Amino acid sequence: MTSSNKPQSERYNLRALCAQAILEVLEHGASLSQPLNSYANKVNDKDRALMQEICFGIMRMLPELEFYVQNLMDKVFTGKNRVVHYLLLVGLYQILYTRIPEHAAASETVNGVVVLKKQQLKGVVNGVLRSFLRQKTELNEQFKQQGNTSLHPNWLLTRIKHAYPDSWQTIINANNQRPPMWIRVNKQHDCVKEYQQKLHTKGIDTLTDNNLDCALRVVLPVPVNQLPDFELGAATVQDLSAQHAAYLLAPQDHETILDLCAAPGGKTTHILELAPQAQVLAVDIDSERVKRIHQNLKRLKLRAEVKIGDGLTPEQWCENQQFDRILLDAPCSATGVIRRHPDIKWLRRDSDIAELAKLQYQILVNIWPYLKSGGILVYATCSILPDENSAQILRFLADHDNAKQVGEMQQYLPDENGGDGFFYTKLQKS
Template sequence: MVFKSQSKSYNLRAICSQVVFDVLDKGVSLSNALVQCTNKLNDKDRALVQEICFGIMRVLPEIEFYIQSLMVKPLTGKNRIIHYLLMVGIYQIVYTRVPEHASVGDTVNGVISFRKTALKGLVNGVLRSFLREQDALKQQFLAKGNTTLHPSWFIKRIKHAYPDQWQAIIDNNNQKPPMWLRVNQQHYSAQDYQTLLLQHGITSTIDVKLPTALRLDVPVAINKLPKFTEGVVTVQDRSAQHAAYLLDPQNGEAILDLCAAPGGKTTHILELAPQANVLAVDIDSERVKRINENLSRLKLNADVIVGDGVKPEQWAKGKKFDRILLDAPCSATGVIRRHPDIKWLRRDSDISELAKLQYQILVNIWSYLKVGGTLVYATCSILPEENSLQIERFLKETNDAKLVEPVIQYLPSEEEGDGFFYAKLNKI
């Protein structure tokens, strides 16, 4: 890592540029990059870094357009980090309330953090040129730039899949996501928790279709949620909350949550059926820790193991399940507004590879479902290759599989949930 944030005199703009560098040049997810670079910051500084980095990922083509327009040649090699520092400065000028002189000054000072003092003049010059020319540059971007703020391969795919809805999908992807809560009804009803929120100055809207779902009118930090540490409430998107309801878990049943990390759906299953025998499996040992943390906070019990969904014979030990939730690894194209780095980390070629993996897991886990049992196939994707086409193929090739009800494809919505897909299958 080029920049260490442990110093008391850290420069927040330099930290932001390090995060963006790690995502775009190293392929690290934004969530992981933020953890690595902000773990020593106080809550206020961490929130600012998150705001800037998420914002840059949302509008990346616009910021890139401005920098390319203002520079004769790009910064490369060991100086590449300064390119991302320029991004931070320009993003602040365009999208934050930080005074222009402070945006320029703090960004220029960030050069010192990377021991690139010879480039201070360049950074200062580019930012001041942007201040003079920003109105003209904005017009040029609107005329010539990538105003969808999405990669071309993705635009092509969703235009094909959703010819009448693709623009709305793009528009919603470019917005900040709503904050949804799932109320643990072993403790509170949604109405009672809404009242508790209001007592803490937090207003919300109850979902008319889901008895556990509340949407905050304005997102807040988790530590501001009353009784969060006591397990009364979980942050979970509305669309994701449908998984456990579709699965319809019952007490005493053997239930498998496959690809379960970080455990939001595992805990929801147990909130609905506290006496179910739940096995939560995920291939990522680090993310498995999150499952255990969530179970502990909510005071729920499940068996949690590290395992490969492609090779259930290695961990299932011949056991069969009454219900299986397969939250298949996917492109995550339904949660772009929540994770905007997906737009720049995902590649068109990834989709076919993910589809192969999903189908392999689905086929291999099917034999571990009891006759008469239920499997819910889920993804946070909006691409048919990962969703409806997978289920169509599986039904054609699997004689004992029956679709219980029509498949569900949620698209990202301003006042509702993220993009999710569900198919509920029975073994006959």
């Protein structure tokens, strides 16, 4: 049988792919979604789900897994063999956090060494994993006493403790959980109760939210293609806290509205679900992510103008247009969505926060002239750090006599069964 005729399952080793994905993130600074997307067409649906579980899980539990490797090896793999270090993390994660039988997990991980063309290291990998199986309980006790049990880098832990001295532990605990699945029901398509019943008929149980009537939490997360009429636009997967943005903006039909830093388009489509006759311009700097805006608009059968543009230079894409409302979802540290993107913990640096705060403030200052007098701007981030949120707004208000705050600043913190960490402020031009 030639290699091209082999069944798909024989053409790849899932554990080797996972190790390469982790290497891309931790050694080369890639976002985890990049290698996962590029490997997605190499694996079948079942393995795709397992690949995501392993890779996201390793990012979540990284300090624990690293602790075990350091205690089981005299010298860790470096250089061209570094990928084997990440393969060990893959093996350990499976043993600890999946239902795969321990010896099967170890065996498949050892097979991954061959696929990675590191056959000479098979014995070492096998030995480390077998040692871990023997010493698992003892090593786990050692980790609890000596290891980084917060599973966060020290700089981020320090910032969270400083900002939230009374609730930092709750935030850390929420960050270390798997994220809940929230959906937004498109009320142009179904009333919420009807759609909830459709879900129930398919065996998908949901819970409502007390504050947002179109939000439903899926009790046991499912792939989006299992949601009834998803491709017909009946619902959108969107975190609970993110769903507040469009409501706070309060769009009205026939208004001109700018959604800046709009990709992948969840908030753009929500604006249009609330005000279908609004004239919406969605702008983002990332040409790849802009494609997602188009896809979401098409699926929901909504119309908006979409442009690739930089929030720092609105004169290049805005012409002389002014807007009744602007939603600025500013680029940020994403420290509020760590449970959805645990690689953020290891990709961000402490020094990034000041740079991001500078960028956010400049975008806010540069877009402000494009808001009509009397118009509303909603400033949003998925951060929980005050430098990017309340401090920005207080500075902006001090620098701009024609800006006033409407209502209170809203800082949502990640909640185990609730929404992610998000910040919102509503400003009006006087």
